[in-house]
Amino acid sequence: MSFGKIRMIVSVMLVLSIVLLTACQSKKAPATESQPPKETASNEQSAAPKETSQEAIDPLGKFDPPIKMVGARYSNDQEYPQGESLDNNRWLDAYRSTLGIELKWKFMTTGAEYSEKLSVAIASNDIPDAMVVDATTFQSLLDNDMLEDLTEVYDKYASKTTKAALSETSTGKAALEMASRSGKLYGIPETAQTVAEKARMLFVRADWLDKLNLPEPKTIQDVIKIAEAFATLDPDGNNVQDTYGLAVAKSFLFADFGDLSGFFNGYHADPNIWLKDASGNLVHGVIQPEMKTALQELQNMFSKGILSTDMAVNTVESEWDAAINGKLGMSYGVIWTPAQPLNLNIEADPEADWKAFPIVSADDKPAKVRGGSPTGDYYVVKKGYSNPEAIVKMANLFIENLYNIPNSKLITDKKGDGTDGTISLVGLALVQAFNPDSSVKTATLLSEALKAKDPSKLDKGLKGSYDLALKFPQDRKAWLTYRLYGDEYGSYNVANYYDKNDLLLLNAYGGPPTPTMISNNKILRDLQTDIFTKIIMGEAHIDEFDSFVEQWKKSGGEQMTKEVNEWYAANN
Template sequence: MLKRKTAFALLVCFTAAGCSLPAGEKNIEVDSSAAKNEAIRIVVNSLGMGFPENMDENNNPYLNYIEKNTGVQVNVTLPPLNGYDEKLNVIMTSGEPPDLLNTSSPSWFMNYVNQKALTPLNGYIEEYGANLRAKIPKEAWDNVTVDGNIYAIPSLNEVNGTEIIYARKDWLDKLGLGPPRTIEEYTEVMRAFAERDPDGNGRKDTYGLSIMERLGRTSPFLGAFGTQMNAWYERDGKLMYSGILPEMKAALVYLRSLYDRDILDPEFPLNKIDVLGEKIADGRVGLYSAAWSDTRTHIAANRKNDPNAVWIPLNFPIGPSSKHGVYSTSKVRSYNVVPLKSQNAAAVVKFLDFIAGPGQQDLKLGFENEVWIRSGGKLTIRLEEHIKHGYRGIYGSLADTVERNMTRDRLVGLGEQFRLYENLQLIESNLMENRFNGPPTAAMGKHQVKLSKLQEETFTRIVAGVSPIEEFDSFVKKWKDSGGDEITGEVNEWWRETRK
């Protein structure tokens, strides 16, 4: 356990201006005597990545690069993506848990903080984490600090928001429609796409709007009513959960109206991302809330299938009270925790510190002259090699930091025609701020999983016409009684403390 004076010194470093240490140079060898016999076992997310022939998660050039420059030998386990956090639970309760586990679930993280099953990392970060201290902002550290103890090393979200609406301009032109701006204009465009045969094949086989399971890819439409999923907004001096606000009920009423009018894809409860992507690529969808990077994936696939397809970004829909916007992502993308039983916290911090510091460029961009080159100040990416080396993200994403110039150069280098950086700029100018950015509260660790499931199931039933809109009011009461009020109390206790 870190002594009080050490914790205070670390806090001073986080908050003081100019407190940053040099990141070091590429391929600097560590002192082999200090690194002697260091080995760690890690369980991390594969991100759906595969490996080139004759390589795997424990045998590839990027892991070799990390091991060479840290002196830490790393044994990697990649659980299946389906049921990932449940697998982590099984691993945590085993007799010999690994030295590092990575999760993107705040509730999972907080549950094990509550169980006192995680190693406080303050002292290790102070001694071995110069790059982590320099590159991770105080807000992110606050998100993983409970009662003065840092229980995880956060990996940062490189982007501040995700969703942007894209539409088929060739369909708009064919039907004599302009780009919509208000939610009413959006509704008319989507109705026309569903009813007026925009692809000209004589069949009613296009959707006005398609979304994903659990109401994914609805953010701009929720924003038109002044709310977002899983956020906290100030109301009368207190923070209130977005899912129980009248604004959310109004948004659900709107989405239900699209379903009742056969504008919304009726199969949306079954639409995982690959299913939605296939519908876009096949030309069945002409307007949807895209991820900022979809211009390189699903939209690009549709343009390949239909050379006449022209996609354009739209302004976010303006709702009845002139509201508009999209959700803002958390500063923290994922949590790297060290189980209390591990004896290798120092090696874990050294491993992550290298990824955040001197290894960041190679792990984010790939190896220079192999994946990319810089000529005349411009970065050019060899796309075939970029894709082949994509698995590097498994390691780089463990301690992602935000390097704005690197982000811009990388996104432009992937192809200016995809508008990746411009998409992010448009999103970032329309973010709806989530006012709660503290660590998950103790009650969240106890209740959040069941409350999230309750919300997802209730909202899906309402939009899909299975339940009447009045079920929203029953949901609000059940949410409050099943731990929501306890969470709200803790969130507002945090809110009061941060405003002192």
């Protein structure tokens, strides 16, 4: 399941609620898994309580008598305030005291184990009352008629703030469509970011550019020249050739750091989405000829020592370490990359500076950058559960505390270990609801204020961030806030640039996973990663790409293309 990405999205929300004010974030491994907590409940459910007419229209109305719910979700090495735990914490108390919901966990564990436990529960027809699922599991549950229709309870119980997030933003509306079938809503989609915020951008050691008297990247050719200079001209000044130009993780087709999607986008290709061809049919980007051109250039770069010789085994975290330790000059990344890992390099090196740049093109045609899916996960209710409106009320409770209650102790609190650190508590909530436009609006407000040197439109929290950003570059603690929002090199401003200039490349297929996607997706992903790695490292001739295309088609790609186009023809 794709829960690693969602863990990172939560980090973006923390950029707004914590990092924005403190300009400080500790290093956290992108895929570290904790020991799973002990299961705490069996699947039990109470009879529906009687509702008053007032309760029926109150988005936060309390069930009386209380109802029982068994839930499940993935976790991310959650920290707890002192005296609290998985089974005894403020979110469980709030569900009980505010909503009248007695929630017990069937399981709450890390992403990989969550997927396994959920698969077992589905196979044994013993799923929780409410849970978070990815798109594949969502479709599987629908196919087996295991999900409750949420259409009426969403319309009736969703608060104004919830509907503003999901029904009144372009990303939210698209996400609701993905959670619907034949006009019926079967899940509350998680929409932590806009499509633009999930797009890749290029992060460059700006101090190395200055040191080597190099221009800012305007074309792919510039990127290649900069990467070669970073690898060969000793930008760290230690008289040892121990730096390299461009991060490449072994998961370079699907990573958030050390990813090469932005490089492929510069050649008007994308390995991960469906595109519309000249005849109006959908084709997969990974087998298009533009991919071959980009792979040839990457092979040339590897042969010159521009890329790490260990790219076949490099993890995302090892590429983080290279950046933090001053051995890496560039990486394609995402909007939160300045917060993790680049801020750790800034803390370690008083001379270091990174800037974000839009993806650049290999020719005179502007590069379009792949935007993200409107959502990846859904909060769903087991068919037959007596009070499906409870999941909507849980979403309301979360979103009201996140946006409308300043300094809510349900969202963040100080650590209980005597330090000055702050911890996020959003991971303890069964249902998490975000307004995808909120971070963009925040970024725009702060950027415009900094540009005009006028903070009059900012609230108290943003005024603190404004004051901090003004101290850059003299105050190194201001680096993160400035490089998120401060000028055209801020990551949020690069995302806004994509959106305003129609530079987002969207997946032409917006339907559910097809049968062949479900059965063959991993096979096809492993196939493309394997052959592309060999081509880049010179272990396979570039013409092996043509053989890969044929093998991809025979390994399920051709049937998948047929299924995608059948859906597209029926829905467009």
